[in-house]
Amino acid sequence: MTLSPTQSQAQTQTTAQTESLTARPQAGTPTAPPAGPHRPRRRGRHAGPPAVGGRRAGLRPPPRPEPPEPPLLRDGPEPGRVRPASGTVRAGVLGAAALLSLVVAGNAGAFTRFWDFLDFGAGVLALVSLTATVLWGLVATDRLLLRTGHRLIAQAVHRGTAVAGFGFLALHIWVKVAEGRTGPAAAAVPFTDGDQRLLIGLGTLAGYLFLAAAVTGAVRGSFAAKGRSHWWRAVHLCAYVAWGAALVHGLKSGRAAAWWATAAYALCLAGVAAVLVQRSYARLRRGTAAARATAAGTAADGRPRGPRGYRP
Known part of the structure; x- marks a missing residue:
């Protein structure tokens, strides 16, 4: 059937409109990626939703949830729980308990017995500590049985007992002077006591010799130069003389041991x-x-x- 030019032109326009409608994508239908060098990378099967805000935005971890607020910082106590007492109240309760304990102990005569213990025990503890200092000092210089690490431990014990001995010695002197057993001058100057000149003088002399040995031991590095080590050794050996004098003083000047x-x-x-x-x-x-x-x-x-x- 032969079409006229007008009918042929109308049929051509209808065919072009139909092809354009067929090529247009429907809503919700995925479109094919455009051809070219910048084709996007295919996403895996287990990949999450596409990143928002750039390529690396999806790699950032999700924000962590904020921790719950501590109970002490909340506006009110939790339901069913009582807020603990404040620090001021605790300090007041502890102070009142300590004061009450001191009053009860004083009425029971504990302070009198404690003072009696200091009168006798401070000197004994000083003598025992200084004796241990001398013994551990000998152990720290042994090279036949002990290794370097063992000698370092012995030196630490030697210094610790020396510090304890000086603390008990200072307490012993203070108690004796406070009780009037001896005077401050006799405690400072050897062999000046009126009652027990020799025994109290030996104790004072022992204290000075122990102090000299402790000071030279603390500044031992100053004697490390050549020609000075014998001076340090000579002064440090005075500790043995001081220990002997302290033994005589401790065993004879006070109550019988x-x-x-x-x-x-x-x-x-x-x-x-x-x-x-x-x-x-x-x-x-x-x-x-x-x-x-x-x-x-x-x-x-x-x-x-x-x-x-x-x-x-």
Whole structure:
């Protein structure tokens, strides 16, 4: 069937409109990605929703929920719970309890007994602490049985007992002066007490010698230079003399000590004396051996030689 030019033109326009409607995407229908070099990356099956605000915005972790507010910072107490007492109320209750305890203890005579304990016990504790200081000082210098770490521990104990001994010694002197057993001048100047000149003087002298040994021990680094170590050793050895004087003062100037206490002090004194004699003998032997080696290594012309005949 032959169409006229007018009918052919109308049919062509109808076909073009139908193709344009067919090519237009419907609402909600996914469109194919545009062809070209910037084609977006295909998302995985388990990927979440698309990022909002940029490519890396989806990598940020979600904000953490805020922790619950502590009970003490809330406006009111939780239901069923009572707010604890404030710090001021607690301090007041504790202070009242402490005051009441002191009043009860005073009425029971505890302070009088405590003062009696200080009168006798402060000196005993000072003597025991200083005795332990001397013994641990000997242990800290041992090189036959102890290693370096063990000697460091012994030195720490030696210094700790020394500090405790000086604290008890200061308390002992204060109690004796406060009770009128001796005067401040006798406690400061040796051998000036009117009643027990020798025994109180030995205690005062022992205190000064212990103090000198403690000070030189604290500044031991100042004596590390060549030619000064013997001065430090000489002053530090005064601690043994001070300990002996303190033993005589403690066992004879006050009330009589128990037999076992006297025996224990005697054993400590004998042990310390034996160790000192043994070390002195060993040091003397080392000096004699070194002198003989030096004399044997001297050449005929008087120039010293080494241990194998090497001449410097």
